[in-house]
Structure formats: structure tokens, C-alpha cells
Amino acid sequence: MAAKVVMKLGGGLITDKSSFKAPKKEIIDSICKEISKIISNGHTVILIHGAGSFGHLLAKEWSLAGGMNPEISEQQREAVIRVRSDMIELCGYVTNSLNLHGIKCEVFPPSDWAVGTGSNFNGDLAIFENVPKGTVPVSFGDVVIVGGEAEFGILSGDDLMARISLELSSVSHCVFLLGDVDGMMDMPPNVEGSKLIPIWRAGESVETAHNSEQDVTGGIELKAARASQISRGVNEVWFINGNHPERISQLIEEGTTIGTKILG
Ligand code: IPE
Secondary structure, eight states: OOOEEEEEEOHHHHBOTTSTTOBOHHHHHHHHHHHHHHHHTTOEEEEEEOOGGGTHHHHHHTTGGGOOOGGGHHHHHHHHHHHHHHHHHHHHHHHHHHHHTTOOEEEOOHHHHOBSSSTTOBOOGGGGTSSOTTOEEEEEOEEEEOSGGGOEEEEOHHHHHHHHHHHSTTOOEEEEEESSOSSOBSSOTTSTTOOBOSEEETTSOOOOOOOTTTOSSOHHHHHHHHHHHHTTTOSEEEEEETTOTHHHHHHHHHSOOSSEEEEO
8 A cells, every 4th residue: 555654854863963054965865765765666755854953053042942032133033044044955955865866856944834833833734735746745844933022933843743744634654763763762872771662652751862952842852742642643653763764665565663653
């Protein structure tokens, strides 16, 4: 059966998070190669990516997640423009690589069509459905307009994942690709002896090495919360190591792989 896969490339996977605007081109390439394989096997892919060092560093510096602060509003507005353009640039690395692997794509920057932050943002998600067969719609975490005095805020790619996976018709798989870990671990991933949790149920604790110094959105906690929300409507919700993209095909074709399956 043809799968419909909503996939997120975490910002920590496709960029070096500690170094301003440092894309990991080889990783991006290996994932795009895998996506082209999935498409040629007749499946559908909807692609979301995070920001990593193309978004979080400036967003943190100018407190963009908290909305407009009248004392620094001028600098913030400049930062909003820069982050949006940096995100388009990062997206360009992804779409160029997709194109090189023979995949057509269409980019939908949230700042063009979404208003509000969190999973209740407003926007017409039908754009992700109305692309020709074989074309991959691409979007990403972004600075968006929010109502009221805040003026702007950060919409995470994890919130896009939740709404797209639950509201588009017949999504079969929702895959969060992580950097450097095989899935959710029973201890912080950098602790020796930490083991992969193959099945995770909502409500179980999440171990995290979340770095709030760099990360303006929620890290693994937000991902886990969104994933369990998604698993109420989508059967196959997974955290997979993005350094092993072949695991996505294995999941689609064989029904399982190395990773964490999320249950609601
Ligand atoms: C954050 O998006 C967007 C900006 C900071 C502009 P995400 O929350 O999806 O990004 P990652 O995956 O954590 O990098």
C-alpha cells in the first residue's frame, strides 16, 4: 500500500546548532536521496524542517519567541527579517538537494500563510495536499505574525507536524528525524549505558539533554508532546536517527525499524 509520510528534519540534524548558519550538507543529501527512493517507490512525502543555527541563535539573541518588546522593537524587526531570510536559505539547501536527486518540490514559508504560534495556529493546510503527484511540499519552523501587541512569534516545525499529520487525509506515517540519537533514550543520550526506548507511551517521562541556551522552541519535550498528540490520529509515529535515513524505507516497507514508536 502507498504510504503518505509526513517527515521532519530536526534543526540539530541538518545544521550544527552551535555555529551560526552551518548546514550539514552531507546529511541533507543522504536524506534527500532516501526521499527520492521513497517517492520512486510510489509513496507520498510532505517535508518539514527545523531551524537549528539558522533560526535559534538570532531568535534567542533578540527574544523573538516572546513577541515584540517595545524597548528593542527596531532591532527585533530587523532580526525577524534576517531569520526569515536565513530560513529560506536553509530551505534552499534542502530543496537543491531534492532537485539534484530528481525530486520536484514546492516551498511554503509559514510567514506567507500561517498566523499564530503553537499547534492552534491559523493557516490553510490544503496547500500541502494540492501539489502534483510526486512533488514534495516543503515547509519549516519560522517567525510568523501573531495577533495583538506581540506582533510576531516563533512557529515550530513540530507544531506544523502535528497539524499537517492530523488534518491531511490518510497520513500513514509521521517521522521525526533526530540528530545523533536512535530515538528516545531511557537516560540522557550522552550518559554511558543509555538505551533506546523502542515503544514510548504518552505520560511516560522523557529524558532530555535539551539545551535551552540555544533552543527557543521546546526541544524533545515539545516533540514528545506533539508526537503523542499525533499518534491519536496516525498509526505510525516514529522518532528515527536521521543519520540512518535508510531506516525510513525499512519502516515503510517492513513495518518496523530501529527507533522509537510513539503511542498515544
Ligand atoms: C524553530 O523551528 C524556528 C525558528 C527558530 C525560526 P523548530 O522548532 O522546528 O526548529 P528545530 O528543529 O528545533 O531547530
